[in-house]
Amino acid sequence: MLTNRQQLILSAIVEDYVRMAEPVGSRALAKHEQIQFSPATIRNEMADLEEMGYLAQPHTSAGRVPSQKGYRFYVDHLMPQDPVELDSTAEALRAFFTQRMDEMEQVFREMSTVLSTLTKQTAIVLGPKMYTDKVRKIELIPLAKGRAVAILVTDTGHVEDCTVHLSEDIRVDDVEFIVNVLNDKLVGVPVSKLRSSLYSQLAEELTKRVERYEDVLAIVEELCQVGHREEPVYIGGAANMLKQPEFHDVEKAQPLLSLLEAGHTVTRWLPLEGLGIQVRIGEENPEGPLQDCAVITATYSLADSPVGHIGVLGPTRMDYGRIMKILEYTSRTMTNLLTQRMEGN
Amino acid sequence: MLTNRQQLILSAIVEDYVRMAEPVGSRALAKHEQIQFSPATIRNEMADLEEMGYLAQPHTSAGRVPSQKGYRFYVDHLMPQDPVELDSTAEALRAFFTQRMDEMEQVFREMSTVLSTLTKQTAIVLGPKMYTDKVRKIELIPLAKGRAVAILVTDTGHVEDCTVHLSEDIRVDDVEFIVNVLNDKLVGVPVSKLRSSLYSQLAEELTKRVERYEDVLAIVEELCQVGHREEPVYIGGAANMLKQPEFHDVEKAQPLLSLLEAGHTVTRWLPLEGLGIQVRIGEENPEGPLQDCAVITATYSLADSPVGHIGVLGPTRMDYGRIMKILEYTSRTMTNLLTQRMEGN
DNA sequence: TGTTAGCACTCTCGTTACATGAGTGCTAAA
DNA sequence: TTTAGCACTCATGTAACGAGAGTGCTAACA
Numbered sequence: 124m125l126t127n128r129q130q131l132i133l134s135a136i137v138e139d140y141v142r143m144a145e146p147v148g149s150r151a152l153a154k155h156e157q158i159q160f161s162p163a164t165i166r167n168e169m170a171d172l173e174e175m176g177y178l179a180q181p182h183t184s185a186g187r188v189p190s191q192k193g194y195r196f197y198v199d200h201l202m203p204q205d206p207v208e209l210d211s212t213a214e215a216l217r218a219f220f221t222q223r224m225d226e227m228e229q230v231f232r233e234m235s236t237v238l239s240t241l242t243k244q245t246a247i248v249l250g251p252k253m254y255t256d257k258v259r260k261i262e263l264i265p266l267a268k269g270r271a272v273a274i275l276v277t278d279t280g281h282v283e284d285c286t287v288h289l290s291e292d293i294r295v296d297d298v299e300f301i302v303n304v305l306n307d308k309l310v311g312v313p314v315s316k317l318r319s320s321l322y323s324q325l326a327e328e329l330t331k332r333v334e335r336y337e338d339v340l341a342i343v344e345e346l347c348q349v350g351h352r353e354e355p356v357y358i359g360g361a362a363n364m365l366k367q368p369e370f371h372d373v374e375k376a377q378p379l380l381s382l383l384e385a386g387h388t389v390t391r392w393l394p395l396e397g398l399g400i401q402v403r404i405g406e407e408n409p410e411g412p413l414q415d416c417a418v419i420t421a422t423y424s425l426a427d428s429p430v431g432h433i434g435v436l437g438p439t440r441m442d443y444g445r446i447m448k449i450l451e452y453t454s455r456t457m458t459n460l461l462t463q464r465m466e467g468n
Numbered sequence: 469m470l471t472n473r474q475q476l477i478l479s480a481i482v483e484d485y486v487r488m489a490e491p492v493g494s495r496a497l498a499k500h501e502q503i504q505f506s507p508a509t510i511r512n513e514m515a516d517l518e519e520m521g522y523l524a525q526p527h528t529s530a531g532r533v534p535s536q537k538g539y540r541f542y543v544d545h546l547m548p549q550d551p552v553e554l555d556s557t558a559e560a561l562r563a564f565f566t567q568r569m570d571e572m573e574q575v576f577r578e579m580s581t582v583l584s585t586l587t588k589q590t591a592i593v594l595g596p597k598m599y600t601d602k603v604r605k606i607e608l609i610p611l612a613k614g615r616a617v618a619i620l621v622t623d624t625g626h627v628e629d630c631t632v633h634l635s636e637d638i639r640v641d642d643v644e645f646i647v648n649v650l651n652d653k654l655v656g657v658p659v660s661k662l663r664s665s666l667y668s669q670l671a672e673e674l675t676k677r678v679e680r681y682e683d684v685l686a687i688v689e690e691l692c693q694v695g696h697r698e699e700p701v702y703i704g705g706a707a708n709m710l711k712q713p714e715f716h717d718v719e720k721a722q723p724l725l726s727l728l729e730a731g732h733t734v735t736r737w738l739p740l741e742g743l744g745i746q747v748r749i750g751e752e753n754p755e756g757p758l759q760d761c762a763v764i765t766a767t768y769s770l771a772d773s774p775v776g777h778i779g780v781l782g783p784t785r786m787d788y789g790r791i792m793k794i795l796e797y798t799s800r801t802m803t804n805l806l807t808q809r810m811e812g813n
Numbered sequence: 814t815g816t817t818a819g820c821a822c823t824c825t826c827g828t829t830a831c832a833t834g835a836g837t838g839c840t841a842a843a
Numbered sequence: 844t845t846t847a848g849c850a851c852t853c854a855t856g857t858a859a860c861g862a863g864a865g866t867g868c869t870a871a872c873a
Contacts, residue, residue, distance in 0.1 A: 505817090506818080509815085509817070529822085
């Protein structure tokens with residue numbers, strides 16, 4: 124489709140533009156090492172590339188800028204594939220991952236800031252889904268009258284809690300009995316299956332002893348919801364957005380920041396399908412404010428099944444190669460970390 | 469110090485400027501209902517007010533703008549004190565508080581968005597400190613080899629968890645014993661006193677049976693840190709910042725957003741001393757980026773002791789009266805809510 | 814003595830005009 | 844097929860200018 128020379132030129136334009144954030148002209152390109160053609164030749168090729176939709180021109184006498192299609196082609200075919208060493212960046216990541224961090228929540232939070240610092244973009248980290256976690260223990264701790272806190276611990280060390288309401292005159296050994304039954308029947312069940320296990324396993328057991336059937340049902344309902352709780356979202360470096368020249372205009376930046384602020388909605392627009400690195404450029408994104416953004420995501424896994432996502436959000440003019448490498452490295456290391464952790468160091 | 473007329477004029481200038489976000493001139497002021505003087509008279513007074521430092525002039529032929537001192541005087545002496553009804557705003561708040569929300573975390577998160585929506589500024593909600601909470605129960609749940617999760621539940625229903633490392637060959641009944649002792653000795657102790665209780669109560673008890681003294685110490689150390697964990701910070705409407713004309717310049721807004729992003733540092737610059745409503749205007753704030761902001765905070769309490777803070781951050785040009793009233797109402801209702809909750813509905 | 818009308822002055826802001834420079838497309842020569 | 848040359852386009856920066864808003868000061872007025 125594209126001649127070698129056209130590919131070379133497109134590639135150079137993308138890389139120049141990513142670096143300088145300004146439309147790149149034929150003269151500037153001619154100074155590139157790899158390109159030995161005269162500006163005129165380049166101009167001809169550029170005109171062709173524009174006609175084919177890979178480039179765009181902000182206005183008649185400006186340089187060229189990659190279009191969404193141009194970026195896409197670059198990402199799919201032109202980007203340097205060989206593992207160029209990530210120099211100091213890799214160092215920083217390595218340092219981050221060799222820190223001892225016991226609390227996973229802290230890992231995710233810090234990871235979002237590290238990722239955003241390294242990429243100078245906005246980082247999004249989705250905590251792991253618990254779907255595949257299995258129930259390790261359930262506790263029910265009465266507080267003041269009629270209130271108790273139910274705690275669910277999974278085999279990965281995840282702790283979730285919720286408040287439940289009890290009848291005020293429930294007896295201590297009632298509570299104890301409930302907890303015992305819950306643990307007997309539900310330990311080892313994946314949290315995603317909690318609700319279905321509930322009816323098949325618990326119903327008749329509990330009616331044997333406890334009169335207040337509805338109370339108990341309510342408790343377990345709450346527990347089920349805990350199991351289906353949204354994964355936590357950590358956003359780092361949202362303010363980095365404003366450092367990008369394309370968002371120096373507040374009108375552009377404001378909707379984006381608002382979007383990020385509604386953290387739990389990210390799952391609606393992050394590319395979460397498939398495995399591996401996903402890249403969404405410009406209008407490939409659903410939400411309006413993302414139309415001139417690119418989103419890159421990667422998954423991390425636990426025991427071979429993907430459990431969470433990390434991503435980077437920035438203007439379409441972003442250093443795809445570098446960021447994809449960073450994400451790839453991070454997701455790999457993250458997976459290892461989680462897996463080691465599971466296997467008890 | 470200031471004549472009645474000067475106070476009237478200052479007050480009018482502040483209120484006009486807050487509304488219009490533009491320097492207010494003598495002609496505009498003369499049209500005010502409460503002011504029956506000619507523009508010339510007003511000009512004279514304004515000149516005096518400026519000389520005294522209550523007003524400032526962006527440039528020679530612009531209207532006047534309140535200075536920090538002007539805002540301060542307005543807040544301290546001029547602001548309408550009588551409880552002007554908060555109209556629809558109060559309605560919204562009432563609606564928010566009458567929603568049934570079991571999970572406190574959700575309450576705080578939503579509160580930050582509600583507050584920011586109502587004030588059109590940035591809202592900051594500090595979750596309650598647990599200092600005064602008392603230990604209700606401690607659990608220790610072994611996971612994979614050498615790892616366990618310790619859970620601490622307080623009498624207010626707060627649940628905190630942390631990962632602890634155990635020797636791999638610890639026995640089940642060792643764990644059970646430890647948990648029993650911990651609960652025997654520490655239940656009812658305020659989390660703030662955990663560490664001191666530890667040494668006075670636990671040391672000899674544990675050495676009686678468990679050989680791995682250090683293991684146990686490590687666990688309890690972790691637990692203590694849980695007790696001293698920072699209060700969670702919820703920030704709502706950070707993107708609202710950008711809607712204020714004073715932050716249409718990205719250079720101004722960016723540092724502020726960065727500051728907000730480092731959520732846990734807010735305790736460094738929020739006015740958290742004393743009780744009641746606190747107002748910090750402009751250079752009364754410590755951090756650089758806050759120099760042209762105002763921060764208003766209020767406390768909320770549980771059983772007569774203040775446990776947390778809510779606050780609003782915006783440009784110095786803000787509607788102090790309204791926002792203070794909103795915060796006051798919110799903190800009062802919040803206090804009631806918490807207290808009711810404690811007393812078991 | 815306090816208030817007001819009048820007036821000259823200042824300063825911002827938007828518009829227009831114009832020069833500059835970067836970059837292009839096209840044509841013709843190599 | 845490539846390149847040099849040239850006319851053309853368009854954004855950007857600067858300067859000039861008028862309009863408008865607001866001030867300070869002075870003098871008249873109650």
